[in-house]
């Protein structure tokens with residue numbers, strides 16, 4: 001079996017919004033898929049270890065902010081590489097509430113859905129939630145694809161994402177998206193962002209420079 005074929009599946013980029021008791025929380029996912037149209041149903045796959053998984057099982061209600069290409073990579077870092085267990089993710093991110101009180105991002109989105117969980121299936125590592133779309137809004141912007149996030153923003157996915165590929169695994173990118181041979185080799189230990197040399201040599205970056213994806217300092221980069 002050539003599991004590299006799975007890397008050719010296409011996805012979008014989303015922020016799930018929900019509540020943990022009184023607190024708003026959520027996480028980045030790339031696994032929202034429309035499963036039916038009448039009624040409109042979507043599926044989303046969320047890792048058992050994510051706080052968001054427990055919240056969806058408990059509260060059943062959630063929002064989906066559909067990220068656009070204008071989305072801030074720092075927001076993806078906050079929602080995709082930190083847990084709501086120790087980070088108040090919505091505290092610093094402009095958002096509005098749907099009629100059910102679910103948080104949706106105000107910027108960097110080209111639409112949102114408000115959903116209620118109808119059913120769920122526990123897989124080995126993830127729960128696949130099936131949810132009915134209660135409300136939705138389409139906004140301006142080009143939807144960000146998972147491929148755009150990797151190719152243009154040069155972001156990575158953490159182990160909790162179902163599409164995670166360990167760094168040691170042989171990643172074969174199509175020729176058109178392969179990194180140039182001279183690509184920088186300083187890699188973020190937290191989110192695997194590869195510094196591309198845009199701001200000069202890595203060693204010369206100022207001490208207050210932070211990873212554009214997950215926000216950690218220079219000291220958490222390793223040379224590979």
Ligand SMILES: Cc1cc2nc3c(=O)[nH]c(=O)nc-3n(C[C@H](O)[C@H](O)[C@H](O)COP(=O)(O)O)c2cc1C
Pocket residue numbers: 025026027028029030031045046047049050051052053076079080081082083084085126149156157158160161162
């Ligand atoms: C690009 C990207 C895609 C991701 N896709 C998923 C996904 O589909 N399902 C999932 O469970 N986690 C996914 N994650 C990981 C979660 O966002 C991450 O584990 C988050 O820290 C969980 O936060 P929580 O503990 O507050 O729920 C993704 C992260 C990134 C950056």
